[in-house]
Each structure stands twice: as C-alpha cells, then as structure tokens.
Amino acid sequence: MNSVVTYSPAYTIVSSYECFNRCSYCNFRVDLETESPLRLESSLEKLQNIDRKLVTEILVISGEVHPQSLNRLNWLEKIYRICQMCLDLGFLPHTNVGPLSFQEMSLLKSVNVSMGLMLEQVNPKFQQTVHKHAPSKDPALRLEQLEWAGKLKIPFTTGLLLGIGETYKDIQESLEAIARSQRRWGHIQEVILQPHSLGSSQEEINLPSFDLNLLPGIITEAKKILPETISIQIPPNLVFEANFLIECIVAGARDLGGISPKDEVNPDYPHPTYQALSAILQPAGWTLKPRLPVYPQYYSWLSPNLQTAIEAKKNLI
Numbered sequence: 576m577n578s579v580v581t582y583s584p585a586y587t588i589v590s591s592y593e594c595f596n597r598c599s600y601c602n603f604r605v606d607l608e609t610e611s612p613l614r615l616e617s618s619l620e621k622l623q624n625i626d627r628k629l630v631t632e633i634l635v636i637s638g639e640v641h642p643q644s645l646n647r648l649n650w651l652e653k654i655y656r657i658c659q660m661c662l663d664l665g666f667l668p669h670t671n672v673g674p675l676s677f678q679e680m681s682l683l684k685s686v687n688v689s690m691g692l693m694l695e696q697v698n699p700k701f702q703q704t705v706h707k708h709a710p711s712k713d714p715a716l717r718l719e720q721l722e723w724a725g726k727l728k729i730p731f732t733t734g735l736l737l738g739i740g741e742t743y744k745d746i747q748e749s750l751e752a753i754a755r756s757q758r759r760w761g762h763i764q765e766v767i768l769q770p771h772s773l774g775s776s777q778e779e780i781n782l783p784s785f786d787l788n789l790l791p792g793i794i795t796e797a798k799k800i801l802p803e804t805i806s807i808q809i810p811p812n813l814v815f816e817a818n819f820l821i822e823c824i825v826a827g828a829r830d831l832g833g834i835s836p837k838d839e840v841n842p843d844y845p846h847p848t849y850q851a852l853s854a855i856l857q858p859a860g861w862t863l864k865p866r867l868p869v870y871p872q873y874y875s876w877l878s879p880n881l882q883t884a885i886e887a888k889k890n891l892i
Contacts, residue, residue, distance in 0.1 A: 580863050581806070582847075582863060582865040584629060584630050585833030590635060591637045591674065595711075599705045600705055622664050622666065632833055632868040634833050635670040637671075655686060665887060669691065669740075671690065692720050693734045695717070696736065699746045705740065713754065725756060729762060732878075735768055737769065750766075761804065765849055797827065811831045811832075815847070834848075
C-alpha cells in the first residue's frame with residue numbers, strides 16, 4: 576500500500592472577486608460596485624512577504640469577465656502579470672480563472688507550471704438550477720477546456736462539485752468524461768472531489784451541504800473509472816473529521832491539494848495546518864509529504880524557463 580499522502584504548500588492570490596456568473600452556491604463573487612480592485616502593487620507586496628522556504632505554489636484565481644467584455648484584455652493582462660511576478664520571486668504559479676479562449680490559455684501556459692478548471696458536473700440540467708445565471712458553467716464549454724488543455728500540453732487539475740442536486744449516475748458520467756479526456760491527452764494530474772459546503776455568503780441557503788457520508792463510496796467509484804495516472808484529491812478543510820478523513824484516504828484519495836492560509840472559495844472553512852494534518856495521518860500509518868504544483872512526469876512539457884523555476888524549488892520537497 577502506498578502510505579504517502581501529498582499536499583502543495585500554497586498561497587492564494589485573487590486577481591478579482593468580480594464575476595459575471597451568479598452561481599447560487601457561491602461564497603466567492605462580489606458585484607462590481609462592491610469590489611475594491613487588487614492593484615498589481617498590492618499583489619507584489621503580498622508575494623514579497625511570503626516565506627519562500629515555506630511556500631512553493633501560488634494559486635492565482637479570479638472571478639470571470641465575460642468573453643465579449645471590453646475589460647477582458649485588461650483582466651487577462653493582469654492575471655498574466657501576476658503569474659510573471661510569481662515566477663520572478665521564485666514561486667510556481669497555478670492559475671484557475673474560468674474558461675479561456677485557446678489563445679488565452681496558450682498565453683497563460685507560458686507563465687504557469689500547471690492550470691486548472693473544475694468540470695463540476697456534465698449534466699446540462701444544472702443550467703436550469705444552480706447554474707441558471709452562470710453561462711460559463713455550460714458543461715460543453717468546460718469539456719472543451721479540458722480538450723484544449725490537452726492539445727496545449729498543460730498539466731491540468733479538474734474536478735467535480737458534489738451536493739448541487741446530482742444523481743449517482745451524474746457523478747459517474749462526469750468521471751467518465753474526465754477519463755476519456757485523460758486517455759486522449761494524458762494531461763490531467765488530479766481530480767478534486769469537492770463537497771459543497773454551506774457558506775455564509777451564498778445566495779441559495781436552501782442548498783444544504785453535501786452529505787459527507789457518501790464521499791468514501793464516490794472516491795471508490797472514481798478509482799474504478801479514472802485512469803491510475805490521475806491522483807484523487809479531497810479538500811481537508813471540507814472533510815474535517817479525523818476518522819472520516821482517514822476513511823476517505825483508505826478509499827483512494829491520495830492528495831489534499833494546496834494548503835494555504837485562507838480558502839478564498841470557501842472562506843468559512845479555514846485550512847488545517849500541516850501539523851494538524853500530520854497528527855491525524857501519522858497514527859493511522861500515513862505520511863504527509865509536500866509536492867510541487869506540477870508532477871514530475873510533466874516537467875518536459877514546460878518551457879525551459881519554467882523548468883528552471885521548478886529546479887530551484889525541488890529542494891523544498
């Protein structure tokens with residue numbers, strides 16, 4: 576049995592909380608008139624204050640700007656410059672900012688060691704419910720993103736959102752769609768199984784948190800459907816009971832994702848510390864080890880300057 580569970584020592588930079596989608600379960604977005612935009616100087620200051628010996632990954636996230644918006648180019652340029660600042664300061668950026676055009680994705684590939692986008696669920700029925708006011712959550716659009724990332728040879732993370740009204744068949748079909756993309760391109764590093772967790776800022780308070788008792792069984796099913804080259808990831812701040820976390824790992828989860836000071840997407844659920852997680856895992860025979868935001872089998876996919884950035888961080892893992 577592989578007794579290692581991995582995580583990425585991370586810090587999150589939010590380019591913008593403004594988002595043209597309005598998912599009914601969201602605890603992240605704000606309206607335009609309520610946001611104080613993060614200036615690049617502020618991002619630089621935050622990055623300069625991070626201990627480079629403790630953090631390897633910078634997760635760059637953002638609310639989405641409509642593809643036809645006049646502000647789209649500025650939005651993209653800001654994200655690009657944040658990623659470049661991360662590299663200049665010795666960090667490894669991983670960007671997840673919503674669906675991109677092929678050209679936008681290609682551009683951001685040049686300043687990211689990996690990228691990501693949640694598939695969530697492939698059943699289009701959610702466009703009539705929780706995604707009724709979220710055009711970019713169209714599953715066809717998100718499946719296209721998986722294909723483009725494969726064509727561009729971008730090491731990629733995707734995943735499912737659980738507890739938004741899906742059936743077991745929906746979950747299976749979503750996992751099968753990811754598996755098909757992986758067999759075609761081989762670019763998917765991780766699949767996140769993320770339970771919806773009720774937050775204080777979401778609009779639809781009648782959407783309860785996902786029943787965590789179902790998660791180990793879903794992990795087992797994911798292990799059956801997904802190729803072995805994909806690591807199954809669960810967020811430890813949303814799977815917080817010690818025995819239950821171990822049960823999920825025994826079922827097949829082997830990664831805990833980026834552990835950072837704050838979960839910007841689920842701000843009501845702080846990340847546990849490395850020490851707290853180790854105290855849970857070690858007595859059960861599991862070793863918690865740090866990893867980079869790109870897996871070794873994908874190093875050759877990256878440009879020489881990104882490979883150099885990776886070499887500089889290898890000594891920290």
